[in-house]
Amino acid sequence: MGRAEAEAARPTEAERPPFQVRGSLHTLVTLRLLEPDHPALMPQLLRKIAYAPDFYRDAPVVLDVGPVAARPPIDLAAFCARLREHRLVPVGVQNASPPWLEEARRAGLAVFGEGGHATAPNPRPAAVPVARGAAHTVRQPVRGGQQIVATAGDLVVTASVGHGAEVAAVGHVHVYGALRGRAFAGIEGDESAMIFCDRLHAELLSIAGVYTVAEELDPALSGRRVVVSRRGERLVVEPLD
Amino acid sequence: MAKVIVVTSGKGGVGKTTTAAAIGTGLAQRGHRTVVVDFDVGLRNLDLIMGVERRVVFDFVNVINDGIRLNQALIKDKRTEGLYILPTSQTRDKEALTREGVERVMEELKQEFDYIVCDSPAGIEKGAQMALWYADEAIVVTNPEVASVRDSDRMLGIVNSKSRRAELGLEPIRAHLLLTRYDLDRVERGDMLRLEDVVEILAIPVLGVIPNDPLVLHCSNLGLPVILEPKSKAGQAYRDAVARLLGEDVPLRFTKPERRGFFDWFMRRSA
Ligand SMILES: Nc1ncnc2c1ncn2[C@@H]1O[C@H](COP(=O)(O)OP(=O)(O)OP(=O)(O)O)[C@@H](O)[C@H]1O
Ligand SMILES: [Mg+2]
Numbered sequence: 001m002g003r004a005e006a007e008a009a010r011p012t013e014a015e016r017p018p019f020q021v022r023g024s025l026h027t028l029v030t031l032r033l034l035e036p037d038h039p040a041l042m043p044q045l046l047r048k049i050a051y052a053p054d055f056y057r058d059a060p061v062v063l064d065v066g067p068v069a070a071r072p073p074i075d076l077a078a079f080c081a082r083l084r085e086h087r088l089v090p091v092g093v094q095n096a097s098p099p100w101l102e103e104a105r106r107a108g109l110a111v112f113g114e115g116g117h118a119t120a121p122n123p124r125p126a127a128v129p130v131a132r133g134a135a136h137t138v139r140q141p142v143r144g145g146q147q148i149v150a151t152a153g154d155l156v157v158t159a160s161v162g163h164g165a166e167v168a169a170v171g172h173v174h175v176y177g178a179l180r181g182r183a184f185a186g187i188e189g190d191e192s193a194m195i196f197c198d199r200l201h202a203e204l205l206s207i208a209g210v211y212t213v214a215e216e217l218d219p220a221l222s223g224r225r226v227v228v229s230r231r232g233e234r235l236v237v238e239p240l241d
Numbered sequence: 242m243a244k245v246i247v248v249t250s251g252k253g254g255v256g257k258t259t260t261a262a263a264i265g266t267g268l269a270q271r272g273h274r275t276v277v278v279d280f281d282v283g284l285r286n287l288d289l290i291m292g293v294e295r296r297v298v299f300d301f302v303n304v305i306n307d308g309i310r311l312n313q314a315l316i317k318d319k320r321t322e323g324l325y326i327l328p329t330s331q332t333r334d335k336e337a338l339t340r341e342g343v344e345r346v347m348e349e350l351k352q353e354f355d356y357i358v359c360d361s362p363a364g365i366e367k368g369a370q371m372a373l374w375y376a377d378e379a380i381v382v383t384n385p386e387v388a389s390v391r392d393s394d395r396m397l398g399i400v401n402s403k404s405r406r407a408e409l410g411l412e413p414i415r416a417h418l419l420l421t422r423y424d425l426d427r428v429e430r431g432d433m434l435r436l437e438d439v440v441e442i443l444a445i446p447v448l449g450v451i452p453n454d455p456l457v458l459h460c461s462n463l464g465l466p467v468i469l470e471p472k473s474k475a476g477q478a479y480r481d482a483v484a485r486l487l488g489e490d491v492p493l494r495f496t497k498p499e500r501r502g503f504f505d506w507f508m509r510r511s512a
Contacts, residue, residue, distance in 0.1 A: 163391050
C-alpha cells in the first residue's frame with residue numbers, strides 16, 4: 001500500500017481563494033511488477049479483478065517496479081493504457097531506478113516514496129505474505145452497497161453483512177452475525193485464509209481467488225454457523241455447531 | 242431544540258409521502274410547531290396529499306435560488322393548528338437543490354419550528370441524499386417484501402455515511418423502521434415478510450407497523466392526511482408511531498391476526 005502527501009499552501013491575497021491544498025493520506029493498490037513482459041500477466045490480473053471487481057474498480061494503482069528496476073524499462077504509457085481499459089487507474093511508480101523514472105515521467109506518472117527496497121531485481125515471485133490479527137474491526141451492520149476492505153490482516157465484523165455488501169480481507173474474514181452479502185478472504189493470495197460467520201446466507205464466498213456462489217452452496221448449511229476454508233482449488237464449508 | 246426528520250426509502254412507492262403527511266400532521270396535533278418539506282423536486286405530491294395544492298404560489302426551490310422569503314413560500318394548514326407545508330417545484334429538477342441552500346433554509350426553519358419533516362424522493366441518488374443531508378433522525382419506510390427491505394438496507398448505509406452529521410463526525414442520524422402496507426393475511430400466507438424477519442435484517446428500532454388500508458388511497462384522493470381519519474387503521478397506527486417518536490412507550494398493534502368471533506365469521510360469509 002502506498003501513500004500520497006501534499007503540502008498545505010496558505011492563501012495570501014484573496015480572502016476566499018479559489019482552491020485549497022490539503023495534505024491527505026489515501027490507500028492505494030500496489031501492483032508489484034515481477035515479470036512485466038510475461039504474456040500471462042494481463043490474463044492473470046484480470047482473473048484477480050474478476051473475483052473482487054468492486055475492490056479494483058477505478059482503484060488508484062501504484063506500480064512497484066523495484067523487482068525489475070535493474071532491467072530496461074517497458075513502455076509504461078502503453079502498459080497503463082491497458083490497465084485503464086480494465087478500469088484500474090495507474091497514478092504513479094515506486095522504487096524506480098533512473099531509467100524507469102525517465103519512463104514514468106514520459107507516461108505522466110507520479111513518483112512515490114522509495115519504500116525501502118529499490119534493490120536488485122527479484123527474478124522469482126515473492127512468497128505470499130501471511131498477515132493475521134484483527135487489523136480492522138467493524139461494529140455496525142455493513143449495509144448493501146457498502147464495501148469494507150481490511151488491507152492488512154483480518155477483518156472482524158461484530159454485526160451482520162447485508163445483501164449486496166462486500167467484506168474483504170488480506171487475512172481471515174469473521175462475521176459475528178448473518179453474512180448475506182459477499183465475503184473475500186485472502187485477497188492477496190493467502191490460501192490458508194478462512195471465512196467465519198454466525199449465520200450463512202452469503203451471495204458469494206471467495207478465498208484467494210477461488211469462489212463459490214449462493215446457488216452452489218448446500219441448502220442444509222443455510223443459516224448455520226460455519227467456517228469456510230480452501231482445499232486446493234475448491235472451497236469447503238463446514239458447520240461449527 | 243428543533244429536530245429534522247427525513248422520511249426516506251430506497252424503493253419508490255412504499256408510502257413516504259403518505260408517512261410524511263401523517264407524521265407531520267400528528268406532531269402538530271400533539272402541539273408541536275411542525276413544517277413538512279417536500280424534497281421530491283419535479284414530482285410535487287406532498288401538497289396534493291395534504292390538500293393544499295391550490296394554494297401553492299412559491300416553493301422550496303424559489304427560496305433557495307430566487308430570493309423568495311421563506312414566509313412567502315410556507316403554506317399554513319387550515320385543518321391543523323401549528324402545521325405548515327413547504328411545497329416543492331414541479332418544473333425544476335433535483336439539480337436545483339444545493340447543500341448550501343438546503344442548509345440555509347433548514348437553519349431558518351429551525352428558528353421557527355419544533356419539527357421539520359422532510360419528504361424524500363425515492364432512490365439513493367442526489368435527490369434522496371440532499372433530503373437526508375441535514376437530518377437528525379431518519380424514518381426508513383419499508384414494505385414487507387424482499388426488494389424493499391434490501392433497498393432500505395442500502396439506504397441505511399447512505400444514511401450512516403452521506404449526511405452532514407457523518408461528515409462532521411457528529412453523533413450519527415438515528416434511524417427508525419416504519420413498516421408500511423403490512424397485510425396480515427399475506428404475511429400469514431408467507432407471501433410477505435413478517436415484521437420479525439424485517440427487523441432481523443435491518444437491525445434498527447421499530448417506530449411502527451402501518452397496516453395496508455384502502456382508506457389511505459381514499460384519503461389521499463381527498464387531500465386528507467390519513468391520520469385525520471379516525472376510522473382508518475393506518476391512521477391509528479400512525480398516531481401510535483407519532484407517540485413513539487415523542488418517546489412514549491406504546492405497544493404495537495395490527496401485527497397479529499385478530500381473533501375472529503362468530504359474528505365476524507358470519508359477516509364475512511354473508512358479505
Ligand atoms: N398503509 C397503506 N395502505 C394502503 N395503501 C397505501 C398505504 N401507504 C401508502 N399506500 C399507497 O401507496 C401508494 C404510494 O404511496 P406514497 O405516494 O406515499 O409513496 P412514496 O414512497 O411517497 O412514493 P414515491 O417514491 O413515488 O415518492 C399510494 O397509492 C398510497 O395510497
Ligand atoms: Mg413520494
